[in-house]
Amino acid sequence: MTLLALDVGNTRLKWALYDAPRVGGRLLAHGAQFLENIEKLAEGDWSSLSAPTRVLGCIVAGDAVKRRVEEQLEQWDVTPQWVVSSASEAGLSNGYDHPARLGSDRWVAMIGARQRLLQKGPARPCIVVMVGTAVTVEAIDSAGRFLGGIILPGHGIMLRALESGTAGLHVPTGEVRDFPTNTSDALTSGGTFAIAGAVQRMWDNLRGHCGEDPVCYMTGGAGWKMAPSMSTPCELVDSLIFDGLLEIAHKRFG
Ligand SMILES: Nc1ncnc2c1ncn2[C@@H]1O[C@H](COP(=O)(O)OP(=O)(O)O)[C@@H](O)[C@H]1O
Ligand SMILES: CC(C)(COP(=O)(O)O)[C@@H](O)C(=O)NCCC(=O)O
Numbered sequence: 629m630t631l632l633a634l635d636v637g638n639t640r641l642k643w644a645l646y647d648a649p650r651v652g653g654r655l656l657a658h659g660a661q662f663l664e665n666i667e668k669l670a671e672g673d674w675s676s677l678s679a680p681t682r683v684l685g686c687i688v689a690g691d692a693v694k695r696r697v698e699e700q701l702e703q704w705d706v707t708p709q710w711v712v713s714s715a716s717e718a719g720l721s722n723g724y725d726h727p728a729r730l731g732s733d734r735w736v737a738m739i740g741a742r743q744r745l746l747q748k749g750p751a752r753p754c755i756v757v758m759v760g761t762a763v764t765v766e767a768i769d770s771a772g773r774f775l776g777g778i779i780l781p782g783h784g785i786m787l788r789a790l791e792s793g794t795a796g797l798h799v800p801t802g803e804v805r806d807f808p809t810n811t812s813d814a815l816t817s818g819g820t821f822a823i824a825g826a827v828q829r830m831w832d833n834l835r836g837h838c839g840e841d842p843v844c845y846m847t848g849g850a851g852w853k854m855a856p857s858m859s860t861p862c863e864l865v866d867s868l869i870f871d872g873l874l875e876i877a878h879k880r881f882g
């Protein structure tokens with residue numbers, strides 16, 4: 629039984645084909661496509677894949693994008709299932725006021741993180757950072773309860789907001805410096821410190837709440853840019869969302 633896992637964010641669609649719906653399933657093929665190029669999937673990357681048995685995804689990009697993705701899947705006789713955040717799933721409980729309003733990518737990444745944490749040792753508090761179009765930082769206690777999380781602009785949105793709101797901030801990308809001395813470095817460092825500082829704050833909040841040092845996992849297309857600048861220990865796990873989708877698929881289809 630093969631599983632095509634989909635993660636559709638506000639910038640890119642990421643996909644991965646596994647030979648079985650379980651964590652540790654063998655990765656057969658994978659790729660990513662910017663949303664404007666979704667129409668190229670069926671005749672491009674997906675044309676050489678054999679029909680997946682199941683398709684499971686998370687999507688936060690809106691209904692129009694969802695329809696465009698579903699059109700690309702029509703070549704196969706399979707109905708995609710889209711994860712909706714719920715009150716509890718795969719050992720995680722959801723503290724959001726309205727659980728279904730939590731972005732499904734956030735929920736799935738937390739499920740992947742929780743599964744990873746428990747696989748490695750005893751339960752501990754956990755921070756999950758996703759650096760995509762937006763940045764999210766989630767706090768989970770050692771019992772697997774999602775306490776809450778924050779949303780802030782990603783690097784690209786921060787820069788575009790500054791460029792459009794000022795006259796003098798149209799400059800090339802700079803370097804991250806402790807004490808930036810030019811506009812490029814000041815902007816790049818500002819965005820990076822904003823994210824690293826937000827993670828530090830959530831880490832402190834969770835440690836204060838639980839009385840124990842949290843584990844921190846980071847993922848997302850721009851995670852690698854943040855990794856060297858974190859002030860709290862943070863493990864970069866590119867596959868967090870796919871791990872979560874595999875865990876859910878195992879529970880549903882396994
Ligand atoms: N090779 C890359 N392709 C696309 N985006 C990249 C790449 N490397 C880094 N990025 C950054 O990652 C962000 C998109 O990450 P991604 O996880 O795909 O976001 P989303 O899940 O919101 O679609 C972009 O804002 C961009 O700054
Ligand atoms: C926060 C997000 C915009 C992140 O999107 P992304 O950066 O992954 O494209 C997305 O998870 C979302 O639309 N969430 C719904 C609102 C919420 O989670 O509270």
Ligand SMILES: [K+]
Pocket residue numbers: 636637638733758760848
């Ligand atoms: K995402």
